[in-house]
Amino acid sequence: MILFAETENIMMRFKLLASALAGTACYVLVSFVGGRDGLWATEQLQEQKRLLAANTAVIEKTNEELNLEKVALQKDMDVIAAYARKLGFISEGERLVKISGLSMRETQIVDAGTVMRHKESRYIPERYCKGVGFIVFILLYAVLWLFDYSRGAVQLHFRRKLYKRKASIQGMPVYDL
Numbered sequence: 001m002i003l004f005a006e007t008e009n010i011m012m013r014f015k016l017l018a019s020a021l022a023g024t025a026c027y028v029l030v031s032f033v034g035g036r037d038g039l040w041a042t043e044q045l046q047e048q049k050r051l052l053a054a055n056t057a058v059i060e061k062t063n064e065e066l067n068l069e070k071v072a073l074q075k076d077m078d079v080i081a082a083y084a085r086k087l088g089f090i091s092e093g094e095r096l097v098k099i100s101g102l103s104m105r106e107t108q109i110v111d112a113g114t115v116m117r118h119k120e121s122r123y124i125p126e127r128y129c130k131g132v133g134f135i136v137f138i139l140l141y142a143v144l145w146l147f148d149y150s151r152g153a154v155q156l157h158f159r160r161k162l163y164k165r166k167a168s169i170q171g172m173p174v175y176d177l
Helices: 002-034 039-075 077-086 126-151 157-162
Strands: none
Touching: 002 039, 002 126, 039 077
């Protein structure tokens, strides 16, 4: 009888620990995949990093072109003369011919890049991850307990008292002291 009670106690602990292990494993899995530092959030941040790097490359290319143009305007006389002609200036010995209907100025618009703002990554909050783990713990423990109950390995204490038969001899109750 003592061996049965000890085995039942060990099995109860095993069910509790197995349920806790499964609940913890589910919590870790959900947190690893969808948590704040999980795979889903990391993928979103990697996409933002890729977009920022592409935008930075475009801005650096524009900056390099403007720097080359600046150096050319500072040092190359032919480039300075070409820009002066675009603005309507002429040098000695040249004649200015104006044709009506044509614009003298040529406007050049430099794209400075697009504005990129940091977007908060979406993730599963920690309380939901823990909630999933706790629900798995409770459900697995209930399933294991119901399985033992259906086999008859576990009995409810209040059922034992309700259905306990009283011994009697010739109609008189007998009490075991």
